[in-house]
Amino acid sequence: MLKNKDKTNIPGGFLLSAGEASIKKPGRKDLALIYSKAEANIAGAFTTNKVKAAPVKLDMEKIKTGRGQAIIVNSGNANACTGRKGTHDAAETAALTAKNLKIKPALVYVCSTGVIGTLMPMERISSAIPELTSKLGQASLKDVASAIMTTDTFPKVIAKKIKIGNKTGTITGVCKGAGMIAPNMATMLCFILTDIAVEKRALSKALKDSVKKSFNRITIDGDMSTNDTALIMANGMLGNSEIKENSATYKIFKKALDEITHGLSMLIVKDGEGASKFIEIEVKSAVSEKEAERAAFAVADSSLVKTAVYGNDANWGRIMAALGHSGIEFYEDKTDIHIGGVQVTGRGVATGRDNDANRYLRNNREIKILINLNMGRASAKVLTCDLTEEYVRVNAEYRT
Amino acid sequence: MLKNKDKTNIPGGFLLSAGEASIKKPGRKDLALIYSKAEANIAGAFTTNKVKAAPVKLDMEKIKTGRGQAIIVNSGNANACTGRKGTHDAAETAALTAKNLKIKPALVYVCSTGVIGTLMPMERISSAIPELTSKLGQASLKDVASAIMTTDTFPKVIAKKIKIGNKTGTITGVCKGAGMIAPNMATMLCFILTDIAVEKRALSKALKDSVKKSFNRITIDGDMSTNDTALIMANGMLGNSEIKENSATYKIFKKALDEITHGLSMLIVKDGEGASKFIEIEVKSAVSEKEAERAAFAVADSSLVKTAVYGNDANWGRIMAALGHSGIEFYEDKTDIHIGGVQVTGRGVATGRDNDANRYLRNNREIKILINLNMGRASAKVLTCDLTEEYVRVNAEYRT
Numbered sequence: 001m002l003k004n005k006d007k008t009n010i011p012g013g014f015l016l017s018a019g020e021a022s023i024k025k026p027g028r029k030d031l032a033l034i035y036s037k038a039e040a041n042i043a044g045a046f047t048t049n050k051v052k053a054a055p056v057k058l059d060m061e062k063i064k065t066g067r068g069q070a071i072i073v074n075s076g077n078a079n080a081c082t083g084r085k086g087t088h089d090a091a092e093t094a095a096l097t098a099k100n101l102k103i104k105p106a107l108v109y110v111c112s113t114g115v116i117g118t119l120m121p122m123e124r125i126s127s128a129i130p131e132l133t134s135k136l137g138q139a140s141l142k143d144v145a146s147a148i149m150t151t152d153t154f155p156k157v158i159a160k161k162i163k164i165g166n167k168t169g170t171i172t173g174v175c176k177g178a179g180m181i182a183p184n185m186a187t188m189l190c191f192i193l194t195d196i197a198v199e200k201r202a203l204s205k206a207l208k209d210s211v212k213k214s215f216n217r218i219t220i221d222g223d224m225s226t227n228d229t230a231l232i233m234a235n236g237m238l239g240n241s242e243i244k245e246n247s248a249t250y251k252i253f254k255k256a257l258d259e260i261t262h263g264l265s266m267l268i269v270k271d272g273e274g275a276s277k278f279i280e281i282e283v284k285s286a287v288s289e290k291e292a293e294r295a296a297f298a299v300a301d302s303s304l305v306k307t308a309v310y311g312n313d314a315n316w317g318r319i320m321a322a323l324g325h326s327g328i329e330f331y332e333d334k335t336d337i338h339i340g341g342v343q344v345t346g347r348g349v350a351t352g353r354d355n356d357a358n359r360y361l362r363n364n365r366e367i368k369i370l371i372n373l374n375m376g377r378a379s380a381k382v383l384t385c386d387l388t389e390e391y392v393r394v395n396a397e398y399r400t
Numbered sequence: 401m402l403k404n405k406d407k408t409n410i411p412g413g414f415l416l417s418a419g420e421a422s423i424k425k426p427g428r429k430d431l432a433l434i435y436s437k438a439e440a441n442i443a444g445a446f447t448t449n450k451v452k453a454a455p456v457k458l459d460m461e462k463i464k465t466g467r468g469q470a471i472i473v474n475s476g477n478a479n480a481c482t483g484r485k486g487t488h489d490a491a492e493t494a495a496l497t498a499k500n501l502k503i504k505p506a507l508v509y510v511c512s513t514g515v516i517g518t519l520m521p522m523e524r525i526s527s528a529i530p531e532l533t534s535k536l537g538q539a540s541l542k543d544v545a546s547a548i549m550t551t552d553t554f555p556k557v558i559a560k561k562i563k564i565g566n567k568t569g570t571i572t573g574v575c576k577g578a579g580m581i582a583p584n585m586a587t588m589l590c591f592i593l594t595d596i597a598v599e600k601r602a603l604s605k606a607l608k609d610s611v612k613k614s615f616n617r618i619t620i621d622g623d624m625s626t627n628d629t630a631l632i633m634a635n636g637m638l639g640n641s642e643i644k645e646n647s648a649t650y651k652i653f654k655k656a657l658d659e660i661t662h663g664l665s666m667l668i669v670k671d672g673e674g675a676s677k678f679i680e681i682e683v684k685s686a687v688s689e690k691e692a693e694r695a696a697f698a699v700a701d702s703s704l705v706k707t708a709v710y711g712n713d714a715n716w717g718r719i720m721a722a723l724g725h726s727g728i729e730f731y732e733d734k735t736d737i738h739i740g741g742v743q744v745t746g747r748g749v750a751t752g753r754d755n756d757a758n759r760y761l762r763n764n765r766e767i768k769i770l771i772n773l774n775m776g777r778a779s780a781k782v783l784t785c786d787l788t789e790e791y792v793r794v795n796a797e798y799r800t
Binding site: 048051119304310324387388389 | 715723747
């Protein structure tokens with residue numbers, strides 16, 4: 001049974017379970033089930049990659065109703081590029097889970113993460129589902145977060161308590177990240193659960209807006225996955241009056257949601273494959289937010305910038321070169337660059353303070369790079385990590 | 401003096417020189433001079449990065465006349481992001497060289513490659529120019545190719561002899577590459593010299609068309625530099641009647657030029673920073689050449705694909721994921737992927753031949769990946785290399 005301290009962050013009415021189906025190497029949890037006692041409102045955000053995994057296509061269909069009650073997730077196999085058999089397997093996983101839970105299959109969502117192009121071991125999954133169902137309530141948030149890990153090195157959970165009227169509700173996010181993280185979410189699975197009642201449209205808008213400035217502003221290696229999914233379930237067990245768009249309670253709810261998605265984004269980047277440093281790139285005074293975002297991503301995705309940070313080298317010339325090929329409107333001789341508190345570039349030329357910036361890089365693991373374009377009023381922040389030998393090793397050996 | 405075998409590939413009327421100005425670490429050549437006894441027609445292709453090095457801006461102005469007689473090149477310092485002083489230094493380098501050669505400064509082109517954001521050591525360069533000039537004729541093509549190297553591990557020269565009428569002319573290309581290689585040329589310097597007389601407009605068109613399918617179809621790390629320049633000088637010393645566009649001799653000339661630019665492109669990729677494997681990515685049956693090129697670059701720039709090749713892992717799922725976020729029109733269930741001669745994906749799903757493909761990867765250093773979209777009739781090839789721990793090391797330590 002769960003200890004009290006493990007229970008307290010699970011929102012009211014949700015039961016969790018985690019199990020093994022030998023999809024990953026034996027001895028590691030690779031299956032998780034999230035179940036709400038009551039049918040819930042549900043909203044989702046999905047990969048924009050044209051190649052979508054079978055479960056993603058399934059969930060995108062189901063979510064049109066805005067209703068759900070369970071999510072079954074596996075790690076170790078992405079069920080992507082698996083053709084008709086893959087589509088069938090995802091549907092069957094939902095159907096089997098629904099049967100065991102005695103709910104409608106339409107209320108069960110399926111998520112997968114792992115290797116692409118390999119058929120799911122359906123026999124092992126099918127046999128694991130009854131036990132997974134019967135053990136509902138025995139797993140902690142951390143157990144679920146661990147079961148969905150691939151190359152992640154630690155489980156990722158963030159919970160918040162907020163007051164809605166005179167009641168205290170819970171919002172909790174569980175996610176996995178690690179590789180293939182790029183704009184538009186990548187191999188990221190995120191499940192946000194809340195006992196607060198939120199109207200369908202408001203829930204969908206809150207998730208979409210929140211994802212835009214969190215999960216869609218992180219990048220590990222510029223690759224975007226076939227599987228990323230963020231789902232939010234609101235089961236209303238708190239008994240508050242349903243939150244609607246543009247209300248005062250919506251703002252409170254949205255703020256807490258943003259803290260969770262931003263916090264989880266930071267955890268994903270900190271756990272980037274092989275990362276030794278966390279990097280925040282802020283572009284200020286751009287002509288539009290879109291240009292600021294584009295510039296920040298160009299710098300964040302530059303292998304040369306990322307290896308320079310890894311090597312503690314304040315090589316701001318590489319930042320300028322990345323800005324130069326980003327396609328945004330800017331002038332070299334208007335641009336200032338700061339690494340940590342150290343201004344290394346003033347109006348496009350060296351300030352001579354590279355040594356101070358090198359020292360800052362050597363002494364810190366959380367690196368801030370600020371680029372001031374001195375053009376307009378828009379800004380954007382993107383989170384990334386450095387590029388290390390370990391990234392190469394992790395990805396060269398992923399399937400072996 | 402040069403031995404005969406070193407001389408034979410230098411086109412008629414060209415004299416070379418290489419020297420040291422301690423721009424790189426002492427003891428390594430870092431300055432080269434190319435001089436034509438007669439004024440020549442000249443054409444150029446330059447970086448499309450918005451941040452352009454001072455010499456690039458200078459050369460782009462000069463080349464409007466289509467005339468030139470000398471090129472002075474340094475390695476070790478890019479003279480980029482160096483503000484007004486940098487612009488002045490590039491102009492002064494041209495002026496000093498012109499004075500020593502007793503020609504007009506407008507006929508002297510300047511190229512730089514190396515670290516960005518550091519002022520040129522003008523005193524050392526100025527004092528090196530007289531000796532560099534006086535030693536003209538003593539350097540080989542290999543000496544020049546070596547003097548312009550940065551992280552390159554070998555000098556890059558290709559020469560061709562072709563018959564124009566009853567005369568045999570020479571076209572020779574010298575280049576450097578290594579890092580920051582991406583579409584639109586990157587930190588690539590390339591000098592092509594010929595004694596064949598080619599009309600200005602024809603020379604410019606031939607270079608532009610040739611660069612488009614060679615240097616603009618290679619990528620090492622997706623970064624594009626501030627300095628890339630390709631210059632071609634045709635001094636007419638062969639005495640043939642000037643080659644004009646759309647003539648029979650134009651075709652012969654263009655064919656030889658294409659062989660040189662394609663050959664040099666291959667050498668650049670083979671010498672990619674830390675590369676252990678050379679990768680050719682061909683996308684076939686796309687709806688347009690532009691889409692084929694875009695798809696091939698998306699795969700070529702995927703860190704996940706590059707590390708998989710390094711790890712001898714036929715992880716074609718990563719290729720599909722890269723295609724999926726490339727933005728091109730395609731269907732997963734129409735796509736075939738071949739690694740070497742091994743078809744790993746048929747109509748979007750596994751063929752079960754990954755082990756054969758893994759063996760091909762293990763046993764070969766020149767890897768061919770063929771993607772058939774089965775959509776239209778257009779195709780494109782892009783050259784790249786794998787991503788290794790050594791790439792990270794080279795770039796983490798570049799300035800130290």
